[in-house]
Amino acid sequence: MSRNMQRDTGGNRTVEGVAETGTGRSSDARASGLIGASLRDAECPLSTMRDLEEHATPLSRAPAVSKNMDSSAPNQGLPLQLQHLHSDTPAVETVDGSNAEPSIPALSAALLADDRYDMSHCRRGRAVLINNANFEEDTDMPRRLSTQKDVDGLRTALQDMGFSVKVFEDQTCAQIKREVHALSKEDHSDADCLLIAIMSHGDDGEIYGTDGPMPTREITTPFRGDACRSLIGKPKLFIFQACRGVMVDQGVAMDRHDVDEPDALIGYESARTIPTEADFLLAYSSPKGYASWRNATSGAWFIQSLVQAMEAYGHSWELTRLLTLVNRMVALQYESLSENVFMTRKKQMPCFVSTLTKELFFRPKSAKEMSN
Numbered sequence: 001m002s003r004n005m006q007r008d009t010g011g012n013r014t015v016e017g018v019a020e021t022g023t024g025r026s027s028d029a030r031a032s033g034l035i036g037a038s039l040r041d042a043e044c045p046l047s048t049m050r051d052l053e054e055h056a057t058p059l060s061r062a063p064a065v066s067k068n069m070d071s072s073a074p075n076q077g078l079p080l081q082l083q084h085l086h087s088d089t090p091a092v093e094t095v096d097g098s099n100a101e102p103s104i105p106a107l108s109a110a111l112l113a114d115d116r117y118d119m120s121h122c123r124r125g126r127a128v129l130i131n132n133a134n135f136e137e138d139t140d141m142p143r144r145l146s147t148q149k150d151v152d153g154l155r156t157a158l159q160d161m162g163f164s165v166k167v168f169e170d171q172t173c174a175q176i177k178r179e180v181h182a183l184s185k186e187d188h189s190d191a192d193c194l195l196i197a198i199m200s201h202g203d204d205g206e207i208y209g210t211d212g213p214m215p216t217r218e219i220t221t222p223f224r225g226d227a228c229r230s231l232i233g234k235p236k237l238f239i240f241q242a243c244r245g246v247m248v249d250q251g252v253a254m255d256r257h258d259v260d261e262p263d264a265l266i267g268y269e270s271a272r273t274i275p276t277e278a279d280f281l282l283a284y285s286s287p288k289g290y291a292s293w294r295n296a297t298s299g300a301w302f303i304q305s306l307v308q309a310m311e312a313y314g315h316s317w318e319l320t321r322l323l324t325l326v327n328r329m330v331a332l333q334y335e336s337l338s339e340n341v342f343m344t345r346k347k348q349m350p351c352f353v354s355t356l357t358k359e360l361f362f363r364p365k366s367a368k369e370m371s372n
Contacts, residue, residue: 117192117235117358120369124162124362125191128183129154132200134170136211141201149299150199150241153307161314161362163195173209177218184222186230193235193360194223199303202242204289216240225276233274235360237319238282241300245289251335251347275355283323283352293336293348302350305329319360323352 131151135141155165168179180196188194196219201208207216225232285292285302294300305326313322327350336346 115359117356117360119192119361119363120365121190121192122370123164123191124365125164125188125193125195126183126186127158127163127165127195127197128179129158129165129167130171130176130179130196130198130200131167131169132171132198132208132210134210135201135208139208139210139212141208144199144201144294145296146294146299147199150294150303150307153299154197154239154303157307157310157314158195161310162365170210172211173214174211176207176209176214180219180222184228188228188230188234191234193237194231195237195239197239197241199241199300202240202244202292204245207240207242220280220282223280225274225278227276231279234279235319235356236280238280239306240282241285241292241294241303243291244284244286245291247290248336248343249286249290249347249349251345274357278355278357281319281352281354281356281360283326283350285350286348287351290349293334293346301330301334301348302326305333305350314362315364317361319362320352320354320356323350326350327352 129151131147133144133147135143151167155167158165168175171179176198183194183196198207198219202216203213205215205217206213207219208214220236220238222228223231223236283306285300292300292302298304306323309322309326309329313325317325330348330350334348336344338344
């Protein structure tokens, strides 16, 4: 929800993209029941909407994925047609005053061999969850209902994946900045990675503290390579459950089929420097400019799908593959339903932005790793 959100003329309070009355039904006759009772908030503002209520219903279950599929198997060699690109000798550019074109680094075997993050440190790392449900009156932000289900589900899933989880509730902007700064100054040398999840109202480029908005950039910047050296070369993961604008996704008719695509291999060899923005992943509940939806009894579409995917595949799937499954779950299984014709049958499309340079797996830690 944004600062532009206003109360309607009847004195009712509009909420993160929708307001508060109505009924819900499944948009697919084959769906087997409601996910929750009523959607109080979509995570953003739409000042033109009056009171209504929405039921988030499953359209259809995402296609079952065989657990026999081992996407994590080591590389079995490269296609013959790519062998001419490979060199074990690092490319070196020289400047000799000639007009020759600069050399282009080869796609070396060493580069492809180093394709996974080292997750063998003695700690998985810190996971900080910030959940804002209640806001100061002058922000004109309504209470976010049913957030505890999101917090509990995400905390349990992350603990199962080995994270040390700490939860903060109803934090002001100053408190969020203080917690983020303190976390960036900790020594993460013995940790695999870092994760921060923020669940609140939001707008384009902003996340809300209980007292108003702050730039999302202030959450991520303290962990850049030039600011937090103990996390250089390690995954820094951010989850934002909030609106990023006022638009709602209208959806589009499609042929009901599903196609899986193979994961890409990515990596880099040892280098003297890496970009300060390397090794970040930001997962958003919706694209830039769009609303996010939350059911008042069952929680946020995005967070609940993320928890379900993590519980099923968190220890076995590469992270971006898992997040792609979450995208598919939200896109295909959820649809709004409202008495307001402008807010019914709306969709949501999560997204993620990644500067990760390797594949990321959360294998269960061995006793030896934890004792190192």
